[in-house]
Amino acid sequence: MSEANKIGRYEFVAEPFHVDFSGHLTLGVLGNHLLNCAGFHATERGFGIATLNEDNYTWVLSRLAIEMDDLPLQYEHFSVQTWVENVYRLFTDRNFALINGEGKTIGYARSVWAMINLNSRKPADLLSLHNGSITDYVCDAPCPIAKPSRIKVGAQAPTASLQAKYSDIDINGHFNSIRYIEHILDLFPLDRYRAQRIRRFEIAYVTESYFGDNLDFFVDEEENGTVCVEVRKPSGEVTCRSKMEFVPIA
């Protein structure tokens, strides 16, 4: 198979309610587009959710790291490319590139996925899925950003808290992956976003949370513009961790 054939490309436009106060696409909406592209790419190649569900398997997003030099502006057309970088027994690495309206690559993303059995909730062996056919799509297109890192948070008291509501819950009854990104971005005041932008955003999903769950946001603010966030249930159970790199707006 040619390398080009292994890369999916999908077109978007930055809608008015998908941009923030500065007119740039929000990272939550970008995350949603990336996950949709992962779905389109997998479906077109026979290993999408719908096909898997027939066999009682589903994809679960474990980590996402997005690194952007810039973000599309309101009404700008842009495209997302995606491909599979690696397939291991229990995880697969899927990468993304974001190309702006002028054809310039303005950022990349990395994601790590597992597959689970919907009955047992246990991880599945990706190398035996459809006789390992997913490995036919492995592609070494460049993705010059660091892999998702380990995130440690030391804060002893939460900065913010919320209770999971109707709009937070997805079709599986879980707090949805994109809403976590939005709630984490909501930890910061507009004044910060006027002076700084998030160059790199990482999130690692740890355990599921559900409607009505109380979630506490623990925040470590480091001196170099790095912010780490851990979201915990009152029991102390971690639902996700995030790490952001803020840089001054040029």
Place this chain on the structure above:
Amino acid sequence: MSEANKIGRYEFVAEPFHVDFSGHLTLGVLGNHLLNCAGFHATERGFGIATLNEDNYTWVLSRLAIEMDDLPLQYEHFSVQTWVENVYRLFTDRNFALINGEGKTIGYARSVWAMINLNSRKPADLLSLHNGSITDYVCDAPCPIAKPSRIKVGAQAPTASLQAKYSDIDINGHFNSIRYIEHILDLFPLDRYRAQRIRRFEIAYVTESYFGDNLDFFVDEEENGTVCVEVRKPSGEVTCRSKMEFVPIA
């Protein structure tokens, strides 16, 4: 101009993060699609935001009423039709129909818009815009749902409160119209949505709110499944009102 030419039709698919726990498209996402369609339709006919902004005018949504027999399910393709029903001096009525994946019309919506001058914030005369050319697009396609109604709320104490955050704010620096819908839907527990669905949802936008504003949600629950909501700033100033009709799920 033929009637068919006056009606815009736009295609969508219900994305995984755009459906709720029941697998149905959320009313917030549907509202976003409707407003986008209004924008596409107006732009294609020369009276869109971009053209208007050159002359320092913009469209402002005043009211929206959505009435649905059903909502698209995850991955379902659907389309939205939109047309201009009336043009008055200070307001225009724009209607919508939603057609599901089987080609069946499953709901309608009505919206009321004003145009304002971006400098003076004062309403503009729609009949003199581009020599009244918007009236060329008036179309009497059927829209068999009631017009937006007057909403009155008597509740003395708020049911919920929030502070406007980064994700709530749009490119104009205002609390965004779609986020209001989401926060209003979040007033109700999942158990209610398991037993009932919202057959009709109305919202009237009154005054703008901004980042950091505290918003209180006053709720009147009536016996027939009708719920009215008024969102107020601590000063008592009303930002929007909403009215919903819940019906048992068949």
